[in-house]
Amino acid sequence: MRPDPGNRIQSKPRPAAKKQAHGASGVRARLNNLLAGYVRHHKETVHTSLARLKAAPLQSLMTMLVIAIALALPASLHTLVDNLRQLGGEVEFSARMTVFLRHDASQQQIDELLVTLKAMEDVDELAFVSREEALAEFSATSGFGDVLGLLDENPLPAVVLLKPVAELGGDPARVTTLIETIARQPQVDDVAIDLAWLQRLQGLLEVGRKLAWALGAALGLGVLLIMGNTIRLAIENRRDEIVVVKLIGGTNGYVRRPFLYTGLWYGVGGGAMAWLLVWLAVVLLGGTAKELATQYQSSFTPTGPGFGNLVLLLLSGGVLGLLGAWIAVSQYARQIEPE
């Protein structure tokens, strides 16, 4: 019974048979049609929302820059902590572990131990100092050589000086494991390493890392608010359009979509710019830091925000932008109803 008023307003008659589908295939065709329409609107929205950003480049860039600064602060703190950890690791393992051997260990047992230690993958280099060598060195350097001469027996143990591989820097757990493994060897009396200051540095770095996250959370909230406000203004600017779209049967989803994409672009753009800011800071400050490190005989070179950080910044920017836009849209766009 449905009349087809369109016949009169069409220049050419429509081939009716082609459009009419029946039964399951008809339902499928209509579903496909719906899905195609949905996908198409997404594509169009991507295109038009980007075009809108381009139409007001200065405003878009400024919004992104605000987001970028908010994201760059925790990101640079994170990069700083990473660099300090690397520096800490390097300094730590210029020092060595000292493995004291038991007095009763035979030469054969000592040789076996040296082979075992050399085979450990966390051990880089080692040097054996026999009891006699230790005594000679002590006499020469301590000035107590005469006193030692009074003793019946050489009180000094044989020692293995051990240099762990550089990767152990910044990983106290692995250092502890290595120490425990070595200490379990039957020939070994004790293992000495000054872990206290390393642990203190690790603790400090942990505080820095947590601070970076806390700062990130607080500034992330800031990004949400900025985004919400920006999108609210965008919604206000397009109030007429929203009213018309709702009047002609646009769903809330249809109205929401362009703003969500706008939020997403702002966030992703802000994330990318934040990465650039941190990278720029490392490039600008890195030279000075390297010079300083050279004066302390360190080969430390500051590393910039890596690819992982870029992904993290893009992702968090995108999520925050989308979320902020979502909050604004669900709050304001719903309120705009035709009157």
Next chain:
Amino acid sequence: MIRFDSVSKRYPGGHEALSSLSFHLQPGEFAFLTGHSGAGKSTLLKLIMLMEKPSQGQVLINGKNLNRLHHSQIPYYRRRVGVVFQNHHLLFDRSVYDNVALPLQVSGHPHGEIPRRVRAALDKVGLLDRERVNPITLSSGEQQRVGIARAVVHKPRILLADEPTGNLDPALSAEIMTLFRDFNQVGVTVLIATHDIALIAPMGCRELHLQQGRLVGGGDEA
């Protein structure tokens, strides 16, 4: 097609815009809605568009009770109704073509079909050669015709118009009415709110006359 069943609309504050209104428009009917401003014409159209809900009674469109329509279903319902507004509600940030294409885009029409349909609608209202211009550069008569093209481009079964000739001179108004007539002749149910008695008298159509929210002429018995 459009049935009002003792519909009343009372706004917060106590003003009763419509009281106990009942009538039935058959499918394919052409009717005018007349009355002084404030008589309830716009309220009646808003009830059909689901921009307002009745305080009492029910509105049935094609047998469906609008009171029972879920909020999420409203957009899909509105796609089946075309509306022409007095202030035409055109968007001045895009071309005539894009304005008319909007209902098709909103309802996710197949891409290939859109240009053909838009041009057919523009052709019908005589503005095919203006599709690329911004509607702000058009005269108010032309803008109204763009509004009409947009209202019919998705082939609604019901066409509503709120004072479509409000700002137009008599000759243009007659032209617009002829357009509505043409749509009606292909089966569209048309309801036009107007206070322009001189214009509708010669058309000899049904006239629902409202006075202070009450139907005083053109009811089903009349």
